[in-house]
Amino acid sequence: MSTLRRFLPDNFTLCLIATVIMASVLPCRGITANAFGLLTDVAIALLFFLHGAKLSRDAVVAGLTNWRLHLTVLASTFVLFPVLGLLLKPVLSPLVTPSLYVGILFLCTLPSTVQSSIAFTSIARGNVSAAVCSASASSLLGIVITPLLTGLVLQAHGQGAMSWEAVGEIVLQLFVPFVAGQISQRWIGGWVTRHRPLIGFVDQGSILLVVYTAFSAAVLQGLWKHLPLPVLGGLLIVNAVLLAAALLITRYGSRALGFDREDEITIVFCGSKKSLASGVPMAKVLFSTHALGMIVLPIMLFHQMQLMTCAVLARRYAERASVNSRKANGVTKIAVTE
Template identity: 40%
Template sequence: MSLSRIESALKRIGLDRYMMLLVLTVLLASFAPASGDFAAVLRQITWWAVSLLFFIYGAKLSTATIVTGLANWKLQLGVLLCTFALFPLLTLAMKPMILMGLPVAIGVGFLYIGCMPSTVQSSIAFTSVSNGNVAGAVCAASISNLIGVILSPLLFMALIPGTSGYGIEPSAIWKIVQQILLPFAVGQLCRPLLANFLNKYKTPTMVVDRGSILLIVYSAFSAGVVNGIWQVVQPAQLLMLIGFCAALLAVVMGIAITAGRLAGMSKADLLALFYCGSTKSLATGLPMAGILFAGQDISLIVLPLMIFHLLQLVVCAILSQRVRA
């Protein structure tokens, strides 16, 4: 069997090159973690890579697309309610069960999932593959991330118990604005100069998008390995966490579809709600965690988000292929 056929077969079950690179990055960090001066340089490179990513997002985003998408208030409201109301409530309800068998930092990380905005690239891609409302998905994912820059840390601060030991400094929100929102705004200003190039050549955006995530994953898990993450998390606990993440994803997907149908949404809108409302952004979540939890167990805190991200990619890839067929 040729390599292209093997890749096509793997894609049908949700395993593409990006998924495999994520797994390989975790393995690389486990056996060859960054440390010392190299780790410090890597953190600086990662910071600029994330800023560049959101600059590109800003340069690509069409104001006309946002205006068109906003007219579909049912879809936009549905995505925001799933992302910033349903998810936080479910993770808050499940957190006591998680703490019965998993470290506190992982319980904090599970709650952190609920506060994150929707994905941008993958939710739009899956909506497109399924012949859903792409313009609505672009608008919903973009608004979710813009609001999430401020709302996500505030929501997390409101939900996390003061006795957990994982407090957030208010100054962290300004640091997040500097790294994410300001580059996005500058990108919007530069859009007339860059939009045609970025729309014609998709590779630069994809490389920066995937590359920045891989850099953050390697940096975070390198720090975790140095601090003994795999001595803290046992295989049985990892399987337990995977089960909780899968249950969370299944419940949100089920509620999103049911609510969309009850609201009388068209199939195209329903698909956009499904993919945007049930997914969480790793591109926003990882750099935000690096700022919010500086000096804490970042690798343990982002582990639930990593697992949830991998699960959502696999499930959405499989479902999008079946819906299109």
């Protein structure tokens, strides 16, 4: 039962599924859609403000000394994934529709997660302080890097360059609230830290709002008519290939670069993840409403897939560490006895 429980979706994933079903049955339109759109914009701005107020500058500065590890994680997040998305296009794109593959390429440009990267690194007994720094830096830099990288990747994909207007909207709606939160940290940082459930509520609530409005517009445009089950199966395969490639490359690449076991764990879990919390709000700003459903669907599926896979992988790392620890203790006892 414990093994089966690892593969079951969490409560938030169930809420995402329920939101998609609700948007399919009762899509919002007209004045209601405009009201939901305005509410979503406010929720996204509040989300990034609270994340700015929560992020500890001391923790980031303390972890900056391990620069080789952080550069490796950032290279995996913002270089390896986009390269994989473009190089594997001839093999993977026939499995999905063109608009879904645009969503895959956008997925490849996203920053790493913060909470789950740190949590899995801790479970696997990796370098937690470095994970805090790497995941936080990835999330912060992604506000600027992701829209620019999306433009370059889509241009290479033949979709045309991302407009500077879209980049400006990202800065205005995401980066400015984040900076405002950082400035306000000295006054409200303690309060935000004590009320972490508030951030979780705003975090998940803003994502559910974007998903509802995005899928409502997509359903009204005939989403499910253009998305048969074989295409959904193809999307799962594409996501699985990208995740497996990232996990393997970060694992064996970190060993080839001479990192120890704890740093390897940090690189694997921080360098193979993509952030749903950052990706969905950014997609809303960067892409037109009618295309948004197809753009966020790969991110939603990848999110659940990475959680299930990394949960199992983190347990295996932890079990291996326990075995190694027992062996080391046994050797020490024998040496003391002799």
